Amino acid sequence: MLRIIKERLHQKYRTLDYPNRQPALSPRYMGRPELAQVACGTCRACFAACPSGALLPTAGSEDGTPTLDMGRCTYCGACRAACPKGAFTFTGEHRMASFTREGLLVVPGQPHVQQPTPARFSMFRRSLKLRQVSAAGCNACEADCNVLTTLVFDLGRFGIDFVASPRHADGIAVTGPVSENMRLALLDTFKAVPQPRLVVAVGVCAISGGLFRDSDQCNKGVTDLLPVDLFIPGCPPNPWTILDGLTSLQK
């Protein structure tokens, strides 16, 4: 017993007073991307370098400047390395969640606009219980959801919890590109959640299929299967990104 108390004194109190204090992330951490407006000409180096097809031609732009889709980006930095003009910047900003799919598009030269929380989420302000469903997630997104219940993040103090039964839940948090073999289980779990219910897509696989978009065994994420209320991009999203996303439902 004395040994435990002694060790307890050593380990100290580690919960971060988020969001009043912001987390210190590694200087190499790649957060919300920003695109500078440059003259691309015929250069398509970034398109060729991107392994996940996250770059799309910008609507209304003639010279093919890219728009970065955070719903597909795996944050590998290949575009940044390939661009001869240095148009790509990955900021240290961990707040990336969006209530709409279009909110994940990063257009060159356009600053990021803060989204107001839709009024329909007000009933979850004090208590939000989620059933996590891994639908062919590689375990990185799952691990970073799981870690929110540890003492650094202490998800419970926000009134948010991951629960065992869909019957106890207000919604589901989906990870993974939804393999064909998990499709049935995912849809059944969703149906078991009482209404009104939420769907949170965690990670780029759940949003768009990510690297597995082209696989004949996967369903391009949960977006086409269920109505998604919150998109949390990343591969995997940093736990602070997930926490910020979940707490944004409560504003």
Next chain:
Amino acid sequence: MLFDYRDTVPLSGMPPVSVEEMGDFVRRYVSEGWRLLALFGLPQSSENNAPAGLCCVLAQDSSHYLAALRTEPVQSYASMTPATPQTHLFEREIFEQWGIEPLGHPWLKSVRRIPDAAEAHARTSAEGGSLAAAPTSEPKPYAFFRIEGEEVHEVAVGPVHAGVIEPGHFRFQCHGENVMHLEIALGYQHRGIENMLLHGPLARCLPLLECAAGDTTVGHATAHCVLLERLAGCVVAPRAHRLRRVGLELERLANHTGDLGAIAGDTGFLPTASWNGRIRGDFLNTTACLCGNRFGRGLLRFGGTAYDLNADECADMLARIKAAGRDVRGAVDVMLHSQSVHERLIGTGFVSKETAQNLGLVGMPARACGLRLDARFHFPLSDLPSKDCAPRVENTGDVLARTLVRSNEIDDSLRLLESDLATLANIPALANEPAQLDASALPPHTLAVSQVEGWRGEICHVAVTGPDGGFLAYKAIDPSFHNWPGLAMALRGNQISDFPLCNKSFNLSYCGYDL
């Protein structure tokens, strides 16, 4: 054909043998202490429906030698499983992928066709899912192993488990609280990675394999890069080797720390459970200092690493590792000194050395059964010194042994990291960019093997190139593929309430198995 593990083998150097000869060869070698690394279907060409033969790779840990054999295309053959249980899952996989039937296989069924596949397919057809038009085999109920009798009952769990965890389906055959048999049916995580590797551009293979098992990102990425480097004959700078080892050992530390916390949690010993959850994050954040990603995504690239550390960054990492190392040592020691934890762990989930050997277990669960297997020492990736380290072996084969192996390996990893980071700080960074990979640089008709000791155990990648240097076959074998049957055996004779502990002590990957 015998060869050193670092060599590649031209297919012309391994002429096809008959299936009977391969069966004899495997049986004889395994009885002499060799291990089966891989057994897979090798198609004649990359065309659809090309006829396939079998290809096997075996390893001898004591001599650092590998053996590879292939056959002509076959339709069926006499199963090797009755004589060599190590081949059990491989033969089922080949049957599922290629339709090559192992005659006399004791338990022939699919590996990745899920138990409710028939219903899933019917629903998909009705609702028009992505595979709605795909042909499916005859809808038959999945043949779970069943025990019948008075007072025998069955417990079914999954695919969606109670926690935040990957999906799988477990069937316990119980007599009261006692488990007579556990059957594990996976396949829910099947994403078709191996198939994508064959078709996609080479540049996409590394990101895909980094996602093969999310918690083993650096392990699979290293195995892939080493494989390509062996094929292309590319020499990696010693500094890059060291940086890769830093990534691998950080991964081992993070996962062992997390698992020890989970084991503590399942014994009801909450202090360690709570602290280790945080300390695991400290190690992951240290990995993020290296490459920006907590799981090590993007750290590796063909020919080296994508990131380097200067002296200041090394000092910063060293300080972080020392602090987290002190924390984890203290947290785990508290648990190991607790009599109640010992009582709960000792004798639980016992696997005998003989069973481990027969099933071909690898990595930490094998070392807990007294098998001296560790690819870091038997098949080293480079000639870096492993100061004061050796494979950590325990002999009791229970959850306690697996806990102790983990705890000891934490010490080893910390020592290795400290010496590696000190060395890195003293050598100036490399100026030149690592080599660029050109797909046409891969030699045609060649087989190469890479083995990396990931935190879970030995990761083995095998590639065979076709006439144009593209992959004819690419097998990525996660240690989980060998070790899931070990978990099933560990449960026999235990109580069903022991399952969480046994499961945490193995902590196997679902998607690494399903690929």
